[in-house]
Amino acid sequence: MAKDALMDYDKALELFEPVLGFEVHVELNTKTKMFSAAPNEFGSAPNTNVSPVCLGLPGSLPVVNEQAVRYAISLGLALGCSIAPSSRFARKNYFYPDLAKNYQISQYDEPIAFDGSVDVEMPDGRIVPISIERAHMEEDAGKLTHVGGSTGRIQGAEYSLVDYNRAGVPLVEIVTNIIYGAEADAPELAKAYVATIRDIVTSLGISDAKMERGNLRCDANISLRPRTAEGEPPAPLGTRTETKNVNSLRSVERAIRYEIQRQAAILADGGTITQETRHWHEDTGRTSAGRPKSDADDYRYFPEPDLLPVEPSLELIEELRSALPEPPAARRRRLKAEWGFTDLEFQDVVNGGLLVEITETVAAGASPAAARKWWTGEISRIANVQGAEASALVSPQNVAALAALVDAGTLTDKLARQVLEGVIAGEGTPQDVVDARGLAVVSDDGALIAAIDDALASQPDVLAKIRDGKVQAAGAVIGAVMKAMKGQADAARVRELVLERAQS
């Protein structure tokens, strides 16, 4: 893959205005699929969660999942959308082996929800309203695994395997209107927008919202237009690219930044942007060209004749509206007060996209301060190193258990960090790691005293100094004892005992 030329980010922003648009796909966590009774479950053996409908067998017919419709309406309402009294499914026709019927049932010109707006909180606390064009229901496709190629991609593969477990999983696609004015904050806004959608669907309980599993997927559209002198009309919109495969909040931000720099370099060089999908590569931090996409793509949409229009009653819509959880912004204000975090501490949590994790960790019994310390500290650090999402590394329950072990004095902070590494490495719960690695603090004074007496005996000069009242000299002995105990001792207790033994 040839390396793209990139323009310096600040320079790119001087020359061009970034124009954004997002399509976020949310997989709903209904028990069954969008149009059949096959289970909607992640991680099952390939082609086990299937029915004649999701395999597109001859004679099979789709039936709309009522729960999915309720979820879609709730999501539409949470996005401030109007709910259509009548919306319709259509067929999007194209041949692809992961699409069992070779058409996708999706809503086209009559979506269930339209004309909404959602408030997005930026890292500096500013609120940016994002205008929502529509939210519509559709079915997911199956999953292809390309075998025999070097990269797992279709190029060079000998054959491909299809898993239809995901085929027919209910999706809601949320489409924004064109977003102007994000300027240099475009990457941060993109990340904050996706985090907001994630918070909304999580608080509604309608999706597992795990980006690394593809429960939440963001296609980021971006184009640049040259800046014009003041008083002149704005330049026409530039050609856009659509970046796919963006599987974490961090990637959303990086991918947007990358595309701005890449497109700016091409445009400044007199080149033109190809209208295409771009694939984000987490490992290299770059995008590569996917399939060319033009507005003339012909999916031969027509109304799905196997399904009736979706016509929710006003009563249902009002019932769902009254059951909506508090909006994320209000929730954030409440949580900040409940947890007693400072502005700075709370911003850290929001920017890290860790609200849900901390809420769940506190619910599992940890103090807000301990939950915040672990998530924004060590866990985020490891996530950064691994290029992973913090939430994917460890469960809130395990973080709470870790905090409890520290509170109980079983672990020091330093030991707890080792235990966390073990948990992340898949060695089990914190208690499992403590047991298996023998990491608990040695609280048996007898063992400590023996080690201290040894250390004092081998360093008589130090002993003399302590006896002379030079208490700071004890540090050398404490260090030796901690070393002998392999760190599994409470340093404060060791210090106490050293001073005691030195005087005896």
Place this chain on the structure above:
Amino acid sequence: MTDIIRMTAADLSTHLQSGEISAVDATQAHLDRIEAVDTDVHAFLAVSSDALDTARRIDERRAAGEKLGPLAGIPLAVKDVLVTTDMPSTSGSKILEGYMSPFDATVVRLSREAGLIPIGKTNMDEFAMGSSTEHSAYGPTRNPWDLDRIPGGSGGGSAAAVAAFEAPLALGSDTGGSIRQPAHVTGTVGVKPTYGAVSRYGAIALASSLDQVGPVTRTVLDAGLLHDVIAQHDPHDSTSLTDTWPSMAEAARSGARGDGLAGLKVGVVRELSGDGFQAGVQSRFEETVALLTAQGAEVIEVSAPHFEYAVAAYYLILPAEASSNLAKFDSVRFGMRVQPDGGGTVEQVMAATREAGFGPEVKRRIILGTYALSAGYYDAYYGSAQKVRTLIQRDFTAAFEQVDVLVTPSAPTTAFKFGEKLADPMAMYLNDITTIPANLAGIPGISVPIGLAPEDGLPVGIQVMAPQREDARLYRVGAAIEALLEQQWGHTLISKAPALGGK
């Protein structure tokens, strides 16, 4: 006692219930008949090897005193468009040769539950595209009245099986006339129910908004008995109606007694008779209308000005939906797979399979439909066709404000000879001019035999249409016509069909 195979389902039912005939006897008699005549007729693509076992179990249940439905123990021929777990389901196409479905079509399940015995799968034009069964990938079915002629289509196999006494009852599917036109040319009865009255689950889709499954029989009462079994709400089909239906068999019995003809307002559609209709078809039709008048019916000529666009609209909507419905036949999950020389990408395998697996008529319609749905053409073709559809529905609504039922000849001509219209698709398409409007409007229609055309001695049918959900009205009027004519003739029409080989 009449020969078992020549009995109506209603008579056979009486004998089965009285114990004079067992289900095994009935099944064996029809299997023997198939053995004797189907080499000539070729109504069946598959014959069940389980039928006798199934019949034996019905007899055991009856012997044990179980209360069985009226059709328990009666053999049933099933159009190959309906998927079955015990016999292959090919829809008349090579691309599905040998395909075994993991589930039964809802109508097949309901039939089994009612104790009917599926004895075989009947031939049809490939994916139900045609009016002659000449487009079957497995060779045509022959008309029992004249083996050189077509049995109609697409459900020529079901109609011929019933006309040749290979089965007393059959299931068909009607997208633009595929039940009614074969009934017309084989001297049998065929009913297309109200759209949504019968589940489409397990009917291999041709055009989803037009397809409807229905009965194919030798008498109106038999059709009513089968209709009562299959017209049930089905949660697997979103377009299935939740109505509670009156008994169609009762409606037929009441009609046969002559109830209700006096004062019945019968509309003759001006646009669907006269010019373009074979003389003998037209004359039999007019005689029947006169007979109704004589019985006190009030005959009114009504106009349906938009019917002239029906065939054109139909041949945009049908191919459009079919092009999408048939996309799933791609070799990836089931059915035929053709590997191009030297391997090939999945796209090349799909293309090679569809090239080899689909016949020319199927390809013609996929191309037509793909074109009609394409960006830039959608409004002019598919969009306009849907508007015509609305206008035709309005024509029906206006007509039914004046009359109770509408009548037309069931088709413009009697059975034509093999090859006669094969080279001219338009001529073939126009054979459905009388039946297509009912599908576009979702209303029910029945075809009842009304005699033989004098010029060729071949059967002619009358089509009766009623407003949506008024299927019972068809049975009342259809049975009345049937009873009046049989009274006049002193015999049934089907009894005049050639004996064929065998008995």
